[in-house]
Amino acid sequence: MSRDVKEERCERCDCIIGLGCACSPDGSVSKAKPTPHTRQEWRRFPADTILISPTQYAHLPGACGHLTEELVTPPRWGWIPDPAAGLWDRLGISHPATATAGNTTRQAVRRCEDCQTAWSAT
DSSP: OOOOOOOOBOTTTOSBTTBBOOSOTTOOOOOSOOOOOOOOOOSSSOTTOEEEOTTSEEEOTTSSTTOOGGGOOTTTOEEESSOOTTHHHHOBTTBOEEOSEESTTOEEOEEOHHHHHHHHHO
């Protein structure tokens, strides 16, 4: 007797809900002080690589606790290994970032809030 299990992915971080997604279930931003996150060293992606999820979010390697390097694989993800200076800061609906590696059809139109916080702290 087999049972089909559908992986439900979070629209914000693209992690499987209940298996890695740490986002608030109601989508609200927590008013509590965020827990400090130590940026993890990733092996395949330099720290300035812009990772692009299937949900059009941009992430930075190791900058958020809800994304691991093992999840970032084509064809689900695309990335920009050597982004132009200032691309992260300009990124938005009016200035999408298009992947140059992995799944090159991926475009990011918004930044992960946790990654943005980590980027701003550097």
